[in-house]
Amino acid sequence: MSHITNAIEGKQLSVNGLTHSYGGQNAIDDISFEINAGEIVALLGPSGCGKSTVLRAIAGLIQPKSGGIHLGGQDLAHVSARSRGIGMVFQNYALFPHLTVAENIAYPLACQQVPREQRRARVEEMLSLVQLKGYGNRLPRELSGGQQQRVAVARAIAGRPSLLLLDEPFGALDRALRFDLQVELLHLQKTLGITTLIVTHDQEEAQSLASRLVLMNKGHVEQIDTPMAVYDRPKTLFVNTFIGQANVLRGTISQLGAEATVIALADGATLNLPRRLSFTIGSQVTITFRPEEVRLSSEPGENRLGARLTVSVPLGPTLVHDLVLADGTNLRASEVRGPSTFIPDTGTQLFAEIDTARCHVFPVEPEVSQQS
């Protein structure tokens, strides 16, 4: 396969201050990020956050209002979609229904005026690359969803693009199949060394595929980091609650020490954080922590909040507890389940101990002023 590796040259993509609007409303606002040559990056965010708009702008399917897109140093502003040399996998694959699998894969080659003999050889190479040897004469509708997805990938890379774009490539597949195809795609991407951008709303998919995530919300970039950093050190409350699960409490900064901060919660309880936060006393804050950072105990103590157990659910190797605080706030705790793990009864009054070394504190968003 060495000749394939040599044939594709992944290029660096940089997006600078990309802004686009539909009917006066900004769909994306000042989006900037870079993808190194051969890197695989995921554009992650809830539906409607503008991630597809970014992808379409990179592909050249829409003309952004402002901002620059450079691929391998070349400005794409005046390059049409057909001349960008980008491969794209569409959300529902968009395989041409009247063309066979081989003809679909050969389509970009025909557009590039590749000679017939060479075209046939390349189609065979692509078919074996996506493990669909012998399926060349089938029509797309005669294939399963997973096979269609692989044909779409083969068509996207057949023209040897320097950038591969994937728009929710696993969205239409069932869960079990998704993981296998993700591994396959990852392997293919590593083999080819093609620069890849995946758009998805599925955080697990993004985390398992990408070396870096670009998190988007409401048309803005919230954070660009590795999957681990995004989980462990979220920069914004949105990132914290969007990636993984998070408990959210409201409080006020009541004491600031050299190496400690005390936060008073609404119901009078306090949390002691073993570090100094850059807030002023009296600031309204939001405290977040993961379910695995909560430990249940039957005794009161420091950083322990009184809570009533609503339900305990074993989810495979973990045990998830849903709790309600005295003021009605919901709390979730999880622990690794062992053979001797004690499952408390529903309705039991317990104390939830919060690992304050690992919790995050964000300023309360001034929602009213943001609206105007």
Added chain:
Amino acid sequence: MKASGFPYVIPMLLLSVAFFATPLATLIGFSFIGPEGLTLNKYGRFLGDAFNYRVLMNTAKLGVQTIVTTTLLGVPIALFYWHSGKTVRQIIIFMTLIPMLTSNVVRTFAWIVILGRQGPISQTFVSLGLADSPFTLMSTELGLVLAMCQIDLPLIILPLIAILSRTPVQFAEAAQVSGAGPWRILVTVLLPMMLPGLLAGWILVFASTSASFVTQAVIGGARNVYVPQLIYREVGTLFDWPMASAIAVVLLLSTGVLLVAMTMISRHRRLVGHA
């Protein structure tokens, strides 16, 4: 056992038998009646006559010409519909349906005004210096094709719109990203995907054109004779009803042959999936 839906079909079945199947059978039966019992004489006489044969061919030619013009106009309109927003789509549908909601006689008489010596076409050509003196398109094949095209355009646009509204724009975008230019996208992606709609439209246009007696008679005039006028002559002037029946059956069969051919094409495995 699954409940049979047959009882619910009975009223429609009775209606069809009484008002469609019976008259059709009578018509076909009529065409075989001769002075001494059953005969194929009428068919032989009709098809053996050079003039009749030419009229039959002219009728087919008129159908094909109308198919070509409606296709050349209908495909761009349907594609425009595909790329348009909600409001424009509604306007296109409305404009398409108007001719269908107008009486055939009214439409035909409107065309007399348009195609006439004092009509807009003639006047425009004269004022642009493209023609020396006013001319009429009445009683010409071109005028007839123009009128038929306007009347039959909805028959081709509606099936195309039905197909395109189920076709995501992603197909064109996928071709575009693959490196295809506008013409390549049209020829290799859009037209093949529209083909089932085109086939349906072509059958409708051919059937409608070859049988539109009023328009053929009024705009085609006495010089351009088509099969429906032959039937009319047998029925109203020569009172040879068996002959009229035989001609009608021939016309029906020629449309039927086209229908079968188009259906066979549309059964092709490449077209079945998205038709």
